[in-house]
Amino acid sequence: MTPERTAKLIQTLNRRQPDLTVITDQVHKPRNIAALVRTCDAVGIPNIHTVTPKEGYQFNGTTRGSDRWVKTQNHASCDDAIAMVKSQGMKVYAAHFSERAVDYRSVDYSQPCAILMGAEKHGVSEAAAEQADEHILIPMMGMVGSLNVSTAAGIILVEAQNQRLQAGMYEQSRLSESEHRDTLFEWSFP
Amino acid sequence: MTPERTAKLIQTLNRRQPDLTVITDQVHKPRNIAALVRTCDAVGIPNIHTVTPKEGYQFNGTTRGSDRWVKTQNHASCDDAIAMVKSQGMKVYAAHFSERAVDYRSVDYSQPCAILMGAEKHGVSEAAAEQADEHILIPMMGMVGSLNVSTAAGIILVEAQNQRLQAGMYEQSRLSESEHRDTLFEWSFP
Ligand SMILES: C[S@@+](CC[C@H](N)C(=O)[O-])C[C@H]1O[C@@H](n2cnc3c(N)ncnc32)[C@H](O)[C@@H]1O
Numbered sequence: 001m002t003p004e005r006t007a008k009l010i011q012t013l014n015r016r017q018p019d020l021t022v023i024t025d026q027v028h029k030p031r032n033i034a035a036l037v038r039t040c041d042a043v044g045i046p047n048i049h050t051v052t053p054k055e056g057y058q059f060n061g062t063t064r065g066s067d068r069w070v071k072t073q074n075h076a077s078c079d080d081a082i083a084m085v086k087s088q089g090m091k092v093y094a095a096h097f098s099e100r101a102v103d104y105r106s107v108d109y110s111q112p113c114a115i116l117m118g119a120e121k122h123g124v125s126e127a128a129a130e131q132a133d134e135h136i137l138i139p140m141m142g143m144v145g146s147l148n149v150s151t152a153a154g155i156i157l158v159e160a161q162n163q164r165l166q167a168g169m170y171e172q173s174r175l176s177e178s179e180h181r182d183t184l185f186e187w188s189f190p
Numbered sequence: 191m192t193p194e195r196t197a198k199l200i201q202t203l204n205r206r207q208p209d210l211t212v213i214t215d216q217v218h219k220p221r222n223i224a225a226l227v228r229t230c231d232a233v234g235i236p237n238i239h240t241v242t243p244k245e246g247y248q249f250n251g252t253t254r255g256s257d258r259w260v261k262t263q264n265h266a267s268c269d270d271a272i273a274m275v276k277s278q279g280m281k282v283y284a285a286h287f288s289e290r291a292v293d294y295r296s297v298d299y300s301q302p303c304a305i306l307m308g309a310e311k312h313g314v315s316e317a318a319a320e321q322a323d324e325h326i327l328i329p330m331m332g333m334v335g336s337l338n339v340s341t342a343a344g345i346i347l348v349e350a351q352n353q354r355l356q357a358g359m360y361e362q363s364r365l366s367e368s369e370h371r372d373t374l375f376e377w378s379f380p
């Protein structure tokens with residue numbers, strides 16, 4: 001491990017956002033999960049939550065190695081995933097087409113929050129949508145009814161990043177000392 | 191064709207942005223092109239330009255039918271594609287990792303412009319990058335060196351949409367009368 005490499009790992013850890021996460025509600029295409037994980041690494045999200053799709057999936061997309069930098073916790077149900085992030089003090093923003101949806105730029109991503117993304121065909125399940133604090137939408141001007149889920153996630157997460165950059169949240173480490181130390185160890189000696 | 195359907199087609203045409211486009215420089219994965227085309231429809235982009243990859247491709251991804259609403263013109267070289275959009279009075283903004291790259295939010299997307307996206311492995315070719323008016327980048331805070339190309343395009347195009355929404359550019363038709371009429375005919379009787 002060169003000193004430059006160690007410095008890069010530490011810089012990345014110093015920018016990690018432990019109070020920002022994503023829940024995927026039965027997203028089942030590996031390539032969509034892969035592109036999403038890659039965006040999460042780029043935005044500084046250390047952990048995400050997936051929910052086993054009824055239809056099943058195998059994890060085999062091109063994460064460009066980003067699954068090494070982002071931990072994925074799988075849950076049997078979306079209820080479980082939502083309960084966990086709520087117990088960690090996070091709000092849940094569901095990317096969901098509904099009457100109560102607001103523009104995705106109008107919510108505050110600098111507070112602890114989880115972005116809930118829906119499945120390719122069925123979107124966010126109704127039971128999960130009900131538990132969300134907000135429903136958010138990216139305005140669409142065309143004929144097609146929805147964006148690709150990993151594209152939509154990227155657009156929302158980079159808005160979150162922009163807000164957190166504005167708020168200076170990437171300027172000093174936000175991990176606990178032990179998380180910082182343990183992750184540095186893991187990353188250094190895989 | 192129901193009156194509601196016709197009204198939807200007209201509303202979509204009224205929001206089309208003929209002076210906003212995308213060039214893909216040898217992007218070769220069909221699923222990336224497919225997700226991109228779907229985003230283009232959503233942002234109101236009527237035409238895009240692709241450049242035949244040296245490695246070849248077959249067009250077979252899930253566009254969710256959006257290739258019906260967005261015309262794709264293929265070019266033998268990126269020089270040809272750039273020459274065409276320049277002859278139409280557009281600036282070229284290359285999404286490209288370089289010394290001269292600026293934050294993607296700092297450029298003006300309300301003027302006529304083409305967003306140039308690079309290939310999965312090799313990015314934007316040097317010859318094409320040199321012809322671009324600006325190089326733009328989405329800031330990245332993680333370990334991985336780049337985003338998925340269709341995710342990156344989505345982030346940039348929705349910023350363009352936001353700027354154009356602000357500027358009132360979706361409020362009245364921007365197509366010529368003949369384009370509006372001919373496209374409505376095509377869409378009504380496919
Ligand atoms: C392909 S869409 C699902 C479409 C599904 N038919 C529906 O009505 O929900 C998959 C997921 O991508 C996200 N998504 C797609 N387009 C979006 C948009 N314009 N705004 C916010 N989220 C979007 C949502 O989380 C959605 O559940």
Ligand SMILES: C[S@@+](CC[C@H](N)C(=O)[O-])C[C@H]1O[C@@H](n2cnc3c(N)ncnc32)[C@H](O)[C@@H]1O
Nearest residue numbers: 285307308309310313314327328336337339342
């Ligand atoms: C997978 S990347 C190519 C990476 C390639 N190794 C390089 O260095 O250019 C494919 C394309 O996605 C776009 N892209 C990826 N990440 C980006 C970012 N952070 N900002 C702007 N464009 C990006 C660029 O157009 C890039 O050429």
